[in-house]
Each structure stands twice: as C-alpha cells, then as structure tokens.
Amino acid sequence: MQDTGEPGEAADPLQLERELERLGRDYLLREAGDEEARLCFTGVFEGQPVVWDCRFLTLQRARVLGLAADRDFIDIGAPGRRGLSLCVALDIPSIDEPAIRKLMIMIRNYRRLRRGRHEFGGPPPAAG
Numbered sequence: 001m002q003d004t005g006e007p008g009e010a011a012d013p014l015q016l017e018r019e020l021e022r023l024g025r026d027y028l029l030r031e032a033g034d035e036e037a038r039l040c041f042t043g044v045f046e047g048q049p050v051v052w053d054c055r056f057l058t059l060q061r062a063r064v065l066g067l068a069a070d071r072d073f074i075d076i077g078a079p080g081r082r083g084l085s086l087c088v089a090l091d092i093p094s095i096d097e098p099a100i101r102k103l104m105i106m107i108r109n110y111r112r113l114r115r116g117r118h119e120f121g122g123p124p125p126a127a128g
Contacts, residue, residue, distance in 0.1 A: 035094065
C-alpha cells in the first residue's frame with residue numbers, strides 16, 4: 001500500500017471525490033501498516049454525503065490497544081476536520097488492499113449505520 005499524501009481540506013465530500021479522481025484512487029491512505037491503517041473515503045451517512053475519516057485495525061491490534069475484546073466492531077464518532085470519525089476492527093490477519101476495499105464496500109452498503117459502537121461476528125458477550 002502506498003501513502004497518497006494529504007489534500008488541503010478533505011472534510012468536503014465533493015472536494016475529496018475530485019481529489020480521488022485526479023489521483024485515480026478510491027480512497028486516500030494517510031497511514032499504512034500491517035495491523036492498522038488510516039484512510040479517508042466518501043460515502044453516505046444518515047442520507048447525507050460524508051467523508052469517512054477511518055481508523056482500520058485488525059482485531060488483534062485493537063485488543064493490544066485495549067479497544068476490543070472478542071468481536072469485530074464499527075464505531076462511528078463525531079465529525080472532525082478530516083470527516084466523520086469511523087473506527088473499524090475486523091478479525092483479519094493483516095490490513096492490505098483487498099481488506100480496505102472490502103471495508104469500504106461494507107460501510108457503503110450497510111444502510112442501518114448509526115453513531116456509536118456496533119459489535120458483530122464472533123461469540124456474543126457473556127451475560128454478566
């Protein structure tokens with residue numbers, strides 16, 4: 001994966017789409033690693049076009065950072081300078097181009113996204 005740099009102001013979906021078209025890309029990769037990546041891509045949330053400011057982690061990395069237990073999750077936070085905060089952790093061995101593409105498809109196609117943390121996959125949490 002290659003870091004494509006950072007545009008002037010990515011929080012405007014139309015501006016980011018123009019920048020992506022100019023670069024011939026579907027997303028901007030801000031930071032890349034085997035277990036964690038930061039990227040921006042466009043989508044729709046609550047019926048409005050948005051820029052997703054995404055932190056994408058393997059589930060193992062999320063556990064090491066104290067962000068997750070045993071289940072995949074999507075966490076939608078507040079809007080910021082770079083777009084709407086999105087943190088996703090999936091039970092995959094590493095972050096690579098196919099994983100990023102699958103993440104983007106998942107977020108763009110899931111119509112019932114809501115703010116907050118949503119866990120899925122894996123065993124359900126134990127009743128306490």
